[in-house]
Amino acid sequence: MGFFSKRPETDHAAQDRQLERDKRDAGRRLNEIRDRIGNGTATREDKRIFNATQKRGKRIK
Numbered sequence: 001m002g003f004f005s006k007r008p009e010t011d012h013a014a015q016d017r018q019l020e021r022d023k024r025d026a027g028r029r030l031n032e033i034r035d036r037i038g039n040g041t042a043t044r045e046d047k048r049i050f051n052a053t054q055k056r057g058k059r060i061k
Helices: 012-039 044-056
Strands: none
Touching: 012 044
């Protein structure tokens, strides 16, 4: 940012690391939900999250 900018300086590398960490965490949670659906112990919330990811998964990378 410029000298007179009011915006704080951003660390793009840290943001990228955080994004990748969040993607790994979301993938792990989705795998856990898939396992619960497979063995029949999934809650209504699990099914809601799973269905939302199936519908939106092709649009969001």
